[in-house]
Structures are given as structure tokens and as C-alpha cells.
Amino acid sequence: QKEVEQDPGPLSVPEGAIVSLNCTYSNSAFQYFMWYRQYSRKGPELLMYTYSSGNKEDGRFTAQVDKSSKYISLFIRDSQPSDSATYLCAMSMSSGGGADGLTFGKGTHLIIQP
């Protein structure tokens, strides 16, 4: 079963706020967890990836994976209007989805109000 749940939003927050985006999943075979950002009418671009459980930080972005709860999160600190986009979580059983592609959530539409 390949299923990923993600609240589509929209999620509207003021500039400078901390944003929390989340996904839950049902397939315990997923090993790689990614967050993609998609601007309107553009293809997704990779923000971060995490292998297995744990945290990963990159600048203003922090990704967390809790495999025991089948729950992943993306935190954005000091949010900027340029962060306004749709954020898609994605996961796969193999590295980069090489052997089986990526399974995506529907995406959360994020709006940062100036």
C-alpha cells in the first residue's frame, strides 16, 4: 500500500513566523523522506532529504522523521514571503526513488503574509 497523507491547506502565516508542515504515511518500507517545494506552474525542486529516522537542518529548514509514528515534518524558521509555495512531502523505498519512483503527498499550499 502506498499512501501519504498531507493537509492541502492553505496555510497562511505572518512573515517571520515558524512554519510546521507535516505528513503521515502507512508503508513502513519507506526509507527515504524528501520535501519538495513547487511554485505555481513549475516543477518540484528538492529542499531536503532524510534517510530513516532523525533530524536534519539546512539553514532555516529542519526536517524530522519519526518512523515509529510514520510521521515526518518540515519546519521553516523566520519565514519569508518568498517561501510562499506548495510544499510536497515525498518518500521512497530506494535511494532517490530509483527502483520504484517517489510517492508524494498532495502538497500544502503555504502563504507567508508580508
Place this chain on the structure above:
Amino acid sequence: DAMVIQNPRYQVTQFGKPVTLSCSQTLNHNVMYWYQQKSSQAPKLLFHYYDKDFNNEADTPDNFQSRRPNTSFCFLDIRSPGLGDAAMYLCATSAYGGPELWTYNEQFFGPGTRLTVL
């Protein structure tokens, strides 16, 4: 810059009229994927090529076909488009080298082709 290119960016076709979408890449990646993304929905994998090996998802309709004549190019053919096939079609590539868990092979996406069916 190395990249994934999709043509055309916008395609309008008539109900039942065959259409071909194109994807090319300068990354020299061995895997190419096609995803379908309907409005406000998750991108859904249709199929992928691992080198020359074609891998079709079980629920991909027979109406959808793909060709990969060489490493750089991949085509999506929709033989008889229906209204329900209107969507954004995303091409992606990755340099998958095997099941090693300590490496990560990013999947790079093109800008997509938005298909309208009249």
C-alpha cells in the same frame, strides 16, 4: 546548466486525438520518470525507464505509452486523450546506481507540460 527540459510547456488537444509530450535531459542520468499531477493532487508515477528497461505502474491506463530512444530523450504518448487526462505531466531523472543505503540520488524534475483536453 545541466537540466531537464520538457516540451511543449502547454499542450492543447482534442478529445481522442493522440498527443506526444517530450522530455530531454543533459544530466546523463540513467533513470527517467513520468508523473501525472492533476489539480490539487499528488504527483502520481505513471512509469519509468531504468536505462532501457521499461517499468509500468500497475494502475497506469493502457492509453499511456512511453518511448526512450536514447539516454537523453523520453516521450509520453497518450493514444486517445480523455477529459480526465487533463493534468500537468512531470518528467524527472535520477542517477540511480543501486540499492546502497548510504547514498542518495536526487530526482530532478522538469518544469512540466500542462495538458488541456477539449
